Amino acid sequence: MTRPAPRRAVLAAALAAAAATATATAQSASAAPAAPSGAAGPDAAARHHAGGGASDEAPVDYHGWTTLPDWLFGTHHGTLPLPGRRPGVVIGRATGTLDYTDPHTGTTATWESASWTSPVRRxxxxxSELIASWNAHTPAGTWIQVELLGTYTDGTATPAYIMGRWTAGDGPEDIRRTSVDDQTDGKxxxxxxxxxxDDTTAGPLLASYRLRLTLFRKPGSHATPTVWRLGxxxxxxxxxYTVPASVPGVAKGVELPVPRYSQNIHKGQYPEYDNGGEAxxxxxxxxxxxxxWGRGPTAEQMSWVDPSYADPQVDQxxxxxxxxxYEGCGNWPFNAAYAATYTDLQGVITRLHSLDDVERLIKAGIPVITSQSFLASELDGAxxxxxxxxMCIAxxxxxxxxVANDPASSSDDAVRNIYKRAQFETIxxxxxxxxASGGVSSGTGGVAYVYFPAHPSPGQRRALAAVGIV
Incomplete structure (x- = not known):
């Protein structure tokens, strides 16, 4: 479980107020079950969701730039495509400078930069929603910024929205990785x-977008971030409120040997990183x-962790x-980016349509991390x-x-759980x-983290393509 940031609690309250007059109708409608009884944890919405349309379909489009031809196109301002076994984009020459005051350290520093802007993705x-994710290497004293440049269906443009300022490290030469609050244009x-x-029933939707990637380094430095995937x-x-249950398919009886770690045994550890436990x-x-995938931090990298703590890789x-x-560890793209800091791993944030998609990936040897919210009465055995x-579907x-590796367990040995397919698919x-209070809260609509090798096997590549990841 992850503790919602204050702004999400505010949003949840706003959504609840907006939905108050419709709650009774929602509870009686055939699509919405009566409020389940039973104990539950905190019910502030962890994520905002703006639904759209009445269609039974669920349009999802993941698009990534990751090949050398991808990096050759778009608009370069001082960046260069990097050929090789894992193509990317790097700083060739600085074309701009930024005086950046880090809001989390108070330090002001000058950075030089170069940028790459993707072609238009229609x-x-x-x-109604978009989530960017990226895979990059950022040596000490470098960082990246990802921006969304969108066009609405009414032909107007979004602001240049900052989707993240990210670096892998947190040393004295580094900024603090951060999302950026208070970005809106009224639409x-x-x-x-x-x-x-903001309002899918009244406002325009997103028709197309570009992603602008800016690479930063200390002035005069020859270091550069390398970005391998942007999408x-x-x-x-x-x-x-509910979804039809899918029929078990290609991965029946398949269980991957995913290691099992409990989050709960870390409760109270490192308050500066949100205090362990359910966070x-x-x-x-x-x-x-x-x-x-056979990756992870070295003993030297984990030497900062109190040696009395079990599973220091989780603290890492x-x-x-x-x-x-956000003041937490639940930023979705930051988790995918962290996974991709390990040798030859990729990480993508997407939405999947059903457990059929998960089965395709499991059959190919790719576990899936899913995001969900529920009352205790809605998931038997939790x-x-x-x-x-x-949690991770293994x-x-x-x-x-x-077969879920559910970190909300009392010990590593208790992490493996069996959850009913139809219940899980709905939540x-x-x-x-x-x-729990009878109001309306939001759900994630199938958000998933998918981590896989930089060079997938043919079978893995087919499974990824089948769920829209290329």
């Missing part, structure tokens, strides 16, 4: 890591999958996914409720139920839910 279906807003249309998932998920579901899940993950503005929680039982894919 969204196949106008989108759309940025909620930590997510672009969202975005644009979607317009219909408002839904660390995201880095704990990320750590499991990173280690599944929390420290290096921490968003200093024993808790949550306003936002990450496989499926022969009957098609979920993960829905965009609206009835919370």
């Amino acid at each position: 969204v196949p279906h106008p989108a 759309s807003s940025i909620w930590t890591d997510t672009f969202s249309i 975005a998932m644009a979607s317009n998920i219909p408002d839904r 660390w579901c995201s880095p704990t899940s990320s750590t499991m999958v990173i280690e599944y 993950g929390a420290r290096y996914t921490y968003d200093y503005q 024993g808790y409720g949550t306003s936002g929680h990450l 496989g499926f039982t022969p009957d098609g139920d979920i 993960w894919l829905r965009t609206k839910r009835i919370n």
Whole structure:
């Protein structure tokens, strides 16, 4: 589970107020079940979702720039495409400078920069939300900024929205990685890591976008960030309280040997990184999958961790996914970027359509991290409720139920859980839910972290392409 930041609590209150007059109708409608009974955890919404349309379809478009031809196109201002086994983009020559006062350290420094702007990506279906993600190497004294330059369906342009300022490190030469609050133009807003249309029933949607990548370094330095993958998932998920259960398929009986780590045994550790425990579901899940791929921090990298703490790799993950503005480790793109700091790993944030998509990936040997919220009564065997929680799907039982490595467990040995397929599919894919107080809260609509090798096998490549990741 992850503690919502204050601004998300404010948003949840606003959504609840807006929905108050519709709550009774929503509860009685066939699409919305009555409020379940039973104990639950905090119910402030962990994520904002702006649903769109009444269609049963769920348009999702992930597009990534990752090949040498990708980096050759677009607009370069001082950047150069980098050929090789893992193509990317780097600083060739500085074309600008920025005096940046880090809001989290108070330090003002001058940085030189170069930028690359992607070609226009026209969204196949106008989108109500967009989440960018990236994979990069940032040596000490370098960082990157990712911006969204969008066009609405009415032909007007969005502001240049900052989707993240990111660096892998947190040393004295580095900025503090951060999301940026208070970005809005009255039509759309940025909620930590997510672009969202403010009112999908009245306002225009997102028709197309470009991503602008700016690479920064100390003036006179020859260091440079290297960005291997830049992409975005644009979607317009219909408002839904339930989803039809998918039929068990290709991954029935397949379980991947994903390591098991509990977040709860870290409760109270490192308050400066949100205090462990329920706040660390995201880095704990990320750590499991990173280690599944045979990667992870070295003993030297983890030497800062108190030696009395078990599983120091989880503490490492929390420290290096921490968003200093969000004041937590639950920034989705920051987790994907952290995974990709390990040799030959990629990380993508996307939405999947159903557990059929997850089965394709599991069958190819790729575990999936999912984001969901639920009351304790809505997921048999969990024993808790949550306003936002990450866990790893490691496989499926022969009957098609979920084998979940759920970090919200009392010990590493208790992390493996079996959850009913239909229940899990609903709590993960829905965009609206009835919370413990009888009001309406939001759901993530199928958000997933997908981590995979930089050079996937042919079978893995086919599975990734089948769920829209190329």
